[in-house]
Amino acid sequence: MGRYSCTMAYEADEVLEPPTNTTRAALPRYPPYSQGDNERPSKIRKQGSKLVSALRSFRNSASQASAAEVSLPSPPSSPSGMGRIFSTALLKGQLEPTVVHRTQFKGRPNVISFDKGIIELTPESSPPTSAESGINSAKSSVPRPSTGKTSLDSKFSAKSKAASQRSSDTKKSVAKQATAEGSSNENVLTPIAEVEMAEAPEPVPTIVTVEKVAAAKIFLECHYNELTSRELTPRSIRRKQLELALVQDTTLLPAEKVGKKKSWVRYETDHLRETRVMKVRSANALKGKDITTSRYEVVKVLGKGSFGVVRLVREKGDDDDLRNPGHKKEIFAMKVIRKSDMLRNSQEGHLRAERDFLVSAEGSQWVVPLIAAFQDLNNLYLVMDYMPGGDFLGLLIRDNVLSEPVTKWYIAEMILCIEEAHALRWIHRDIKPDNFLISASGHLKISDFGLAFDGHWSHDQSYYNYHRYSVLTKLGINVEGDSIDRKEGRTVAAAMKLANTMAGTKERHQIHSSSYEASEGILNWRNRYANRSLARSVVGTSQYMAPEVVKGELYDARCDWWSVAVILYECLYGHTPFLADEGGRQQTKLNILNHKSTFGFPHKPVVSKRCQDLIRGIIQEKNTRLCSKRYKQGQPSASHQDYAGRYVYPHDAEDIKAHKWFKDIQWDLLHQMIPPFVPNIKSMDDTHYFDEEDPISDFSDSHSGPPPTAKEIDEALKPFHREIQVIMKNHIVRPCDSMNLKKVEREIDAFVMTEEHKEYLKAFVRHYGQKERKRPRDRLLRDRDLAPRVLELRKRGAFLGYTYRRFRPHPQATFRGHRNQGSVASTSSAGKRAV
């Protein structure tokens, strides 16, 4: 990313740079013109831009030629010589369009240059051959044909290679022609007739081009949106805090304050440097190197989800770290997210949202702190503070039901956690006991923002689809998809459905004149226009879903408070109120929709009337739900709406907190009090609050690339009996799901052999076995021919800008960032840059 921005800056500099001294010295005077010719001065003004073009052309010619060490004849230095050039240029320019010519085809920097192997948009033309440069050097001031259209992926396509060759031939012949013409009229800029260009063959775009173009567009929009965001950056927040601390500290002498400021600058500089190192490492890791093994050692697996695994890891670090002597190797929880699965499920928007939320919540004491985010070719990594007390569901499972006072404590902490997310203008949308983790001190922190949403376009999957499919449509490239697509493609209904989906996506993300004012720019338009229909997406865990979410209605942050009431009920009664014994999720959702008739309190255990009153107050349709009156009043303020226009008020549990049941809760001091349960841990890597059973019973997330060869398989099974070899080979040929994998493992457990051999065979199946995969949501990833290439490209290019590193001040520093200092004041994260 860093290198990429440099590339862009370089290009901009090149265009904006003032003429060099040499160029200035050679500046011509205006050609003489007759006083009587009244039209001439205005024509000169009209042609001003053309003159600038001619000047730039000349300057480019001079500077590029010198850079390439091509011996060019020195530019005409006499004012009269130059005057003739510009005079002719102006006269000609009245009749024909001016073309900016290059002395030689200039190699453009790669669009995404941080990893040449990833997205390498090579310039079409190779460096000029000696013959070509001969032509150039002989007639440097003679105009050349313009470079014409650039085929971005000529190196990937045989067809486009041929096209490129033809195009280059055309250019050569045109150049020769121009030279011949030029020789009769030395030092005269001659525009190229348009007709020559029309003959140049159209470049043949491939799917690789489409993916790269879309990746570049997405990256640029997201990157510049971050850079131009008006949100406070973590760094500016830290600076404000330091300044405030220095003002408030009356004991410090002025010289001491200066010293503190200096050390602040030093630590910030160190932080920037280390962040840059991390970005470079991440970029290198995209070439296939495992980024984690050199930096972290795995201690244990803590949890597993549809995304991949969460592991307990220990930082390796340098034992001889001179800058940080005696540095203790810290323990972290590392969430490893398999890119391929996520891309097949079209989860890019959610993954970006999760990372962006955690970045924006830097410093919050109620959100699981993110230490770093990075990626390699196969995985995304979120390194977080380790919460040794496990999740709140674990506590519920251990105790089954909690007493009212204990429940009150935890629900109060959950309320503060959710208010924190709402203060940042995010709706969590998946509030459940598993998503509250218990820290070493016993306090709760909210986690798992995989479904959280702030309505920002960069967190909306259809934004990514729009960029890809709009390019495809523009280029008229057809994607067949899989056999089901092909079959469905023949039905009118399916074609209509696809067209409607595409039209909906286009409506949200493509600029249209009715809503766009040219002066505001595309990013502002995106931020303003937002994604109103997203406020309706049905996400979450059914038992905890609010009725408006189940219905797919327009919902807002009040849906999170409904889920809190469900947890409150669950803590006291040992089960959730709407869970259906039969009929599965569908029936549970029906129970929620009919809550007025299905909701009730069991007789046992006995729960206070006050508490029941609170629960009843929240288990209501959103308009009458207890939380904050501001929702009912609907204060129209952009600062209280997310990007999708949904209301998200900060401190929006005011009415819940004011309920009589919470009378004895000291909200402001809660985080300083001792919780009812403090994890009994012997060391920071103690994991006894996590399942004993190793939850890795799924396929390895490290195996990717071409399938193993028969020889490789034979080699791996060599130590085993032939019969076992046949059974194991059968297990890896057919794709199977996690349930079947468990059956296979049980079968292996029944083999008569040593435990070591059994473990080996289980590892063999996990490594070489194929997971039964869901049908990808994206048609491109369903197409048998295109999918492998597209997936590889997306693994490399879809998560650019993911890297983040939290500021870690020196242990002795008096300023410690804004961590654990209460609520973060910032409003949103979508525009927040990773420091």
Ligand SMILES: Nc1ncnc2c1ncn2[C@@H]1O[C@H](COP(=O)(O)OP(=O)(O)OP(=O)(O)O)[C@@H](O)[C@H]1O
């Ligand atoms: N920082 C952490 N410290 C300790 N354990 C953690 C941490 N983060 C996650 N875990 C453990 O990993 C489990 C899964 O993590 P997470 O909640 O992020 O996944 P998930 O998105 O809920 O998975 P899914 O949605 O597929 O169920 C958690 O329930 C918890 O047990």
